[in-house]
Amino acid sequence: MTAQPILSVEGFSKQFELHEQNKLIPSSSDVDFNVYAGKLTALIGPTGAGKSSVLKGIFRTYLPSSGRIHYHCANGLVMDLARCDEHQILALRQTEIGFVTQFLHALPRQATEDVVAQPLFQRGMDREQARQKAREVLDKLTIPERLWGVPPATFSGGEKQRVNLARGLIAKPRLLLLDEPTASLDPKTTDVVVEMIQEMKLEGTAMLAIFHHPELVERLADNVVTLTPPTIDTAKEVA
Ligand SMILES: Nc1ncnc2c1ncn2[C@@H]1O[C@H](COP(=O)(O)OP(=O)(O)O)[C@@H](O)[C@H]1O
Ligand SMILES: [Mg+2]
Structure with missing residues (x-):
């Protein structure tokens, strides 16, 4: 190469x-x-x-x-x-530079959609626009809508991992x-993640x-x- x-x-x-x-x-x-x-x-x-x-x-x-x-x-x-x-x-x-770690670290009372939108908030994106993007990624990763407004503290391991991934992928780091x-x-959600990783590769x-x-x-x-x-x-x- x-x-x-x-x-x-x-x-x-x-x-x-x-x-x-x-x-x-x-x-x-x-x-x-x-x-x-x-x-x-x-x-x-x-x-x-x-x-x-x-x-x-x-x-x-x-x-x-x-x-x-x-x-x-x-x-x-x-x-x-x-x-x-x-x-x-x-x-x-x-x-x-983004990092999807093995475990989700989030503020205790932050709603899931805000946890995911955090990297966009930090870049100064309009909060409602950032939340809308967060919801799109959560939906893609099959996190049910009823969970978007509550903190991920009580989520299952797989749900937490998807929230963690959503936050890492939304930021589109270099x-x-x-x-x-x-x-x-x-396996089904893994396939979705594989697709998202492939898309990000194509985007550079x-x-x-x-x-x-x-x-x-x-x-x-x-x-x-x-x-x-x-x-x-x-x-x-x-x-
Ligand atoms: N904070 C730490 N303090 C002491 N030892 C550590 C720490 N983090 C990792 N290690 C040790 O470093 C080695 C490699 O760990 P790690 O990088 O987690 O390996 P892998 O991800 O390949 O399983 C292990 O022996 C682990 O116990
Ligand atoms: Mg390891």
């Missing part, structure tokens, strides 16, 4: 320092890959291989321990997400990170995804990157 990547990860590593035990726990180690506009890169590997840690490092939920994460911004600038400051990351999260977005969905969104089902990697991935779990004896005492 000769196109310039939107995201280029080189030598990414993450370790966790367990202060009480004076130990370093390796998570992801020396990971390299690229993500391109309109393409999906899938991270695969057994549980504990450090897949989620890579996504969290890019979104800066975690600060990477080493490596470079070059992100080509819409304005042409290249930023190293492993090193840029918190303000720059927050600005990118609002405008360019780079979308997906961590097992369909793990608790039935670059995606980095972890899928619970290998079949989805087959259906959606343009590149596959395999991570291997660190061996237990690589956990070492902090010097």
Whole structure:
């Protein structure tokens, strides 16, 4: 592939320092890959291989321990997400980089349609127009209308996951990170999500995804990157 990547990860590593035990726990180690506009890169590997840690490092939920994460911004600038400051990351999260995590985090009393419309509110879209878009996406993801006005706190796992996806997809980010977005969905809803991901690819969104089902990697991935779990004896005492 000769196109310039939107995201280029080189030598990414993450370790966790367990202060009480004076130990370093390796998570992801020396990971390299690229993500391109309109393409999906899938991270695969057994549980504990450090897949989620890579996504969290890019979104800066975690600060990477080493490596470079070059992100080509819409304005042409290249930023190293492993090193840029918190303000720059927050600005990118609002405008360019989205993350559908495994679990839904929402304000306790916010109505579902407002949870989904949040990224559009943040961009200053008229609230009623944003809600209308939220309802369209909720409908597409087969969340029944009677649930749109109530908070998602008591929803089933699959319903919460669909609300989480709706919020991630509505924002149409340039780079979308997906961590097992369909793990608790039935096959029919999974097909809807696959279609939505394919549409976003056609619109040029670059995606980095972890899928619970290998079949989805087959259906959606343009590149596959395999991570291997660190061996237990690589956990070492902090010097
Ligand atoms: N916040 C954390 N503190 C300590 N260890 C963590 C933390 N997050 C992840 N890890 C460890 O890092 C390793 C990789 O985790 P993760 O990135 O979630 O893997 P995967 O998504 O491939 O299952 C695991 O051993 C996990 O326990
Ligand atoms: Mg994970």
